Amino acid sequence: MANAASTCAHFAALLTDISSASAESPLEKYTSVISWNAHRSQTTRPTKRRKTAAPTCGTCDIALSRPLACLHCPYTGCWKDSHLRQHLISSSHQFGVEAKTGYVFCSECDDFIYNAKLEEIYLTTVVSTEEKLTKFKVSQKPRETYKAWTPSEKDLAALEDAESISCQGRRGLLNLGQTCFLNAVLQCLVHNPLLRNYFLSDKHNSKTCKVENCSCCEMDRLFAEIYSDDPAPYGPITFLATTWKASSSELSGYAQQDAHEFFMSTLNQIHLTSRGFTNVSCNCVMHSTFAGQLQSDVKCERCGNVTSTVDPMLDISLELKSKNGEINSSDNTLAACLRRYTLPEKLGQKEYSCVKCGKAAHEASKRLSIKKLPPVLSFQFKRFEHRTNDKSTAHKIEANIRFPATINMKPYSTLALQNSNGPAASTGYMGPDALYEYDLFAVICHEGAIDNGHYTNFARFEDEWYLFNDEKVTHSTLGACLASSAYMCFYVKRHLDYKPYMTPSYILARENEAAREKELEREKEREKEREKELEHAKEAARMKELEDDLLATV
Amino acid sequence: MPAQDINALYAEIRKRMIETGEWNQIRAVLAAKLSETGWTDDLKHKSKESARHMDPLSFQALLDEASPRAYTSLPLAVKREITSLIRQILERQFE
DSSP: OOOSSBSOHHHHHHHHTTTSHHHHHHHHHHHHHHHHHHHHTOOOSOOSSOOSOOOBOTTTOOBOSSOEEESSSSOEEOSGGGHHHHHHHHHTOOEEEETTTOOEEETTTTEEEOBHHHHHHHHHHHHHHHHHHOBOTTTOOBOOOOOOOOOOHHHHHHHHHOOOOOOOSOOOBOOOSSOHHHHHHHHHHHTOHHHHHHHHTTSSOTTTOOOTTOHHHHHHHHHHHHTSSOOSOBOOHHHHHHHHHHSOGGGOSSSOOOHHHHHHHHHHHHHHTSTTOOSSSOOSHHHHHHOEEEEEEEEETTTOOEEEEEEEESOEEEOSSOTTSOOOGGGOBHHHHHHHHTSOEEEOGGGOOOTTTOOSSOOEEEEEEEEEOOSEEEEEEOOEEESSSOGGGEEEOOOOOBOOSEEEOGGGBHHHHHHHTOTTTOOOOOOOGGGTEEEEEEEEEEESSSSSOEEEEEEEETTEEEEEETTEEEEEOHHHHHTSOEEEEEEEESSOOOOOOOOOHHHHHHHHHHHHHHHHHHHHHHHHHHHHHHHHHHHHHHHHHHHHHHHHHO | OOHHHHHHHHHHHHHHHHHHTHHHHHHHHHHHHHHHTTHHHHHHHHHHHHHHTOSSOOHHHHHHHHHHHHHHTSOHHHHHHHHHHHHHHHHHHTO
């Protein structure tokens, strides 16, 4: 019978049979096939000499690019012309697996099946294989192994007393008066997997935080409201009020604001009200989620000397018009915008003087690339052009930009750029592709004129797409989302690369302070002891003198 | 060239390309180009919506339904670019 955990009763039966030896080897075979494919797909460049022989189909002998393997014997085969199916039937073997996706085919069901346990094994095997093959570029340390969370005794005790509520996780936001820009940005933050995990695990508890006008607390309260059992739309009044108090006068008041401006301002506010935030290399929730690094290489065309500078970045703003001020309608894609962004640009004569060949007014070119990719990438399409500083002469670029559901950021990374500069500059293996693969999870759309328009947003929740229009939340589709007039897009990295845990600097500082105070106390004690001894010594000396005097008179 | 020999030649070239990694290189370029034209997302969207209302749901049925549309909607420009890439690589092999 089909249920949430498994669509195939036969595989479920195999799993419950784990005590017997018959269950062990198909699962072992499964794991080794997945691991083999994950390993071999991490090649760098094609070589002239062949590395290893390709698996061939047991039925038609052809070399397989997408092998399917039987889980009960060494047979591998094509999907085409039912080669695998026929093998399974003729050998009375039940299950086969497609090496790349890990999808299992059941010959009894005569279909690919879903099983929750298989999904788990697939993900852990692939991630584990990738981890072994990734080394951090700077520290040269291997990637931290992912460990699933297991509840401690304390956690279990707390969970026992906890009351579970039924909640949707999807809740509309009331428009408080031209605040659709606020609602769109908030929904995109709420559906951000990293922020959701952070706030739902109580990392910033608004009930115990002592900071005044704390935006981080407002975010915590927002999550509590979204994940409450109240389905009615919620009015983010306190969030708005805190924003007004915290920011400059420009963002206060009921006028329509630019969603991107509000997004950046909110990021900053939450950063400033996070525990232990720093001005450099901050690891607050916002920086951990959105912060990347942009590298700018300026090359002197005369002597070839390259000066590189690295700047932090929280998002990427993309121009829609090319250098000559026109929009190329055949090339209106996110990838095209990124290519434009990372294209070398000639610098004006007076802008650069080379340190190496020392002459001013040279030909130089500048090139941007992404040195460090953040876990969440936000893109803004620069649709609003201000011809002068006067906001009233601004106009909106309506051109439709096509963006994908998944994007590979490798071609825009600094490593890839360096590798393309020839084998001498090559830095070698760039890590598994999964570290460059990003999946779309939210889109902010804008309709209408520049100051009289309306913001809505799409967001992905449990693999389904929803349209959020202030208080109205409706089930939608990927197609509808991709066809919308996007202003901002949010992508999340497919597999996160973890570093070993480091105690946050503010905790270290606190511990150092405490240690110093203790030292000071001990010093004081020692001083007191010494003084006492000095007193004793003086007393003893005086007594001795007295005695001597007395003796002298006898 | 007789059909048998063409098949044998194809099998040999295919084997070589898979083993040197050129096959995957071409596949990666193709995947990136198709994704940029929106072909991949369109296929995913239409298949998902089709699967939502399919009863009984079966992979082969989805594949049979999606395949003809997928082939006919392949952008011509991508076809041309990939064909020429394959030609380049084959010419390198026969040098």
